[in-house]
Amino acid sequence: MDTLKKEKNSTSRRDFLKASTIATAAFMIVPRHVLGGPGFLAPSDRLIVAGVGVGGKGKSDIAMFAKSGKADIGFLCDVDTRRAADSVRDFPKAKFYKDWREMYDKEHKNFDAVSVSTPDHNHAVQAMAAMQLGKHVYVQKPLAHDIFEARALTAAAKKYNVVTQMGNQGASNNGPREMKEWYDAGLIGDVHTVYAWTDRPVWPQGIPWSANKAEIPAELDWDLWLGTAPFKDYVNKLVPFNWRGWWDYGTGALGDMGCHLLEAPFSVLNLKYATEVEASVGSVYVDEFKRGYFPDSCPPSSHVTLKFPKTNKTKGDVTVHWMDGGIQPERPEELGANEVFGDGGNGTLFIGTKGKMMASTYSANPRLLPLSKNEDIKVKEKFARVKGQADGHYAQWVEACIAGPGKNELSSPFEIAGPLTEALLMANLAIRGADIQRKDANGKTTYPGRYKKLLWDNDQMKVTNLDEVNQFVKREYRKGWTLGS
Structure with missing residues (x-):
């Protein structure tokens, strides 16, 4: 994947990253797939989530994953550091990136799942790349920008055997x-x-x-x-x-x-x-x-x-x-x-x-x-x-990811969200x-x-x-x- 060149001579950029970044080795919780491979379960198992688009709705999405009590927000990615500022403050141990491709390249061994909350036209490429890495995905509505993308994501969820959910939380009401x-x-x-x-x-x-x-x-x-x-x-x-x-x-x-x-x-x-x-x-x-x-x-x-x-x-x-x-x-x-x-x-x-x-x-x-x-x-x-109804839509996905594909019922997996x-x-x-x-x-x-x-x-x-x-x-x-x- 291509990566962006680092900005030069930017004090504000350097300070921002310094405040929001930790070394991967500092994580107290190891991703579940590293511990025992797909399907591995442990009493202390938790899901490590990477957020792509963490301002606005993305901010509330990752906050709800964390609120489930079973997920840790390990990585944050946003093209706009203004929009990301609140999430960086709320999750100070999470490592920050501007380019999701760079984050996937460097950190894919260090997270289990991806939350995509970006403008519609980038949903499909971000979700598809995550699934091809074997990551579970949560994608804000609508699932995609065009019909071909929606059909492709629906097929990919099955092909790569990952847990998926679209962010139409009313489906859990x-x-x-x-x-x-x-x-x-x-x-x-x-x-x-x-x-x-x-x-x-x-x-x-x-x-x-x-x-x-x-x-x-x-x-x-x-x-x-x-x-x-x-x-x-x-x-x-x-x-x-x-x-x-x-x-x-x-x-x-x-x-x-x-x-x-x-x-x-x-x-x-x-x-x-x-x-x-x-x-x-x-x-x-x-x-x-x-x-x-x-x-x-x-x-x-x-x-x-x-x-x-x-x-x-x-x-x-x-x-x-x-x-x-x-x-x-x-x-x-x-x-x-x-x-x-x-x-x-x-x-x-x-x-x-x-x-x-x-x-x-x-x-x-x-x-x-x-x-x-x-x-x-x-x-x-x-x-x-669904426990918690619309709010429980997030915990439902987290728990399904931890349980593994095919184990838990979901309100809006891609097999349903795709045709919709x-x-x-x-x-x-x-x-x-x-x-x-x-x-x-x-x-x-x-x-x-x-x-x-x-x-x-x-x-x-x-x-x-x-x-x-x-x-x-x-x-x-x-x-x-x-x-x-």
């Missing part, structure tokens, strides 16, 4: 398990339609890329932050959060919230791969009369419809509607005028042949409709609950397809992806009736970056 029990008991009949909606994005979308080149902060390695993405000059306010609204780095509101809101429909109905998708998107105006055309940016709102084939839990196809940007489905007639739909800004609604049920973000607070039905639900509990992520990314194909331009014989600009249903060949991983959109199924990495060895 009681809500999905309660709804599965209600559904299996026949309380709402056969589900044929699902709605999920969010008030996201809460970051800019549907805008042009800034023409104002900005000075790169001294603490940020911009080239390394870009990673697999095409090179662009640094612009203000993209980091640490607004990258979500740009296709080169993020996956829009679907990537941010879809893994939370659509996890329950997948687990309740055993959904897997969709067969067709269509979308309508909101637009913005650059002046009083002209709509903006900004294909590099996710739209400000969208409504996507996905069709899934019959499963062992349904009697026929299932139609799933996704809505973002504040768009919501029609309010169920069983819901009172002053009763909250979902949790207001977000929610999931199941429509069955005998009734309906809904839930809030992270599948929390599931309810039958009308709400009076919830006063006396008598359904036997048959699915084991693919569905969201397939929805994004339809959204991006709406912005594809062509010139007709008269030189007039047309949009062939609008007002069209995209048909999906799952085995070939391609859309069969609009070839231009297939460029987004597997994107081209910047030179020097590959998905695995």
Whole structure:
């Protein structure tokens, strides 16, 4: 692997590393695989975790692993020392790196597992490289940036026989398990339609890329932050959060919230791969009369419809509607005028042949409709609950890593998270397809992806009736970056 050259003449950089680095030999706990190889168990066994991306959500992720009482944070990696500062303070014995490739090269014998919490466009390369080293991985949602990556990570988890978990922590809540029990008991009949909606994005979308080149902060390695993405000059306010609204780095509101809101429909109905998708998107105006055309940016709102084939839990196809940007489905007639739909800004609604049920973000607070039905639900509990629910999502992965592959049940292993992520990314194909331009014989600009249903060949991983959109199924990495060895 390539490594970054050390920065020269940087007192602040030297002081930062001096404060945050210890020699590997100073570890009091030896990685479990060194003690006895894969599957070795000892009474004092603990998991040593390396964090890639340790600011923001990455900071809270590694803190939760440590809180499990069975994991030690041995290594920290972040391209931005400002964002990493809190984690360096909280884990003073952890060795710090800016480049995850250098950390993997030098330290892979000294840790057992990797937590990836970076922008979406770098998830796959960081997770794949870890799995190829035999490391267990925890990857923030969405699992990947494009469909090819999601499929590749799903296959790699099985090939390398490692323990995996995606960071959609609501999958460990009681809500999905309660709804599965209600559904299996026949309380709402056969589900044929699902709605999920969010008030996201809460970051800019549907805008042009800034023409104002900005000075790169001294603490940020911009080239390394870009990673697999095409090179662009640094612009203000993209980091640490607004990258979500740009296709080169993020996956829009679907990537941010879809893994939370659509996890329950997948687990309740055993959904897997969709067969067709269509979308309508909101637009913005650059002046009083002209709509903006900004294909590099996710739209400000969208409504996507996905069709899934019959499963062992349904009697026929299932139609799933996704809505973002504040768009919501029609309010169920069983819901009172002053009763909250979902949790207001977000929610999931199941429509069955005998009734309906809904839930809030992270599948929390599931309810039958009308709400009076919830006063006396008598359904036997048959699915084991996760201790700590959403917070327990982290300890569940830690304990599964320690136990070894195939020993413990997980809420969102890649075999489940992969197809879920693919569905969201397939929805994004339809959204991006709406912005594809062509010139007709008269030189007039047309949009062939609008007002069209995209048909999906799952085995070939391609859309069969609009070839231009297939460029987004597997994107081209910047030179020097590959998905695995």
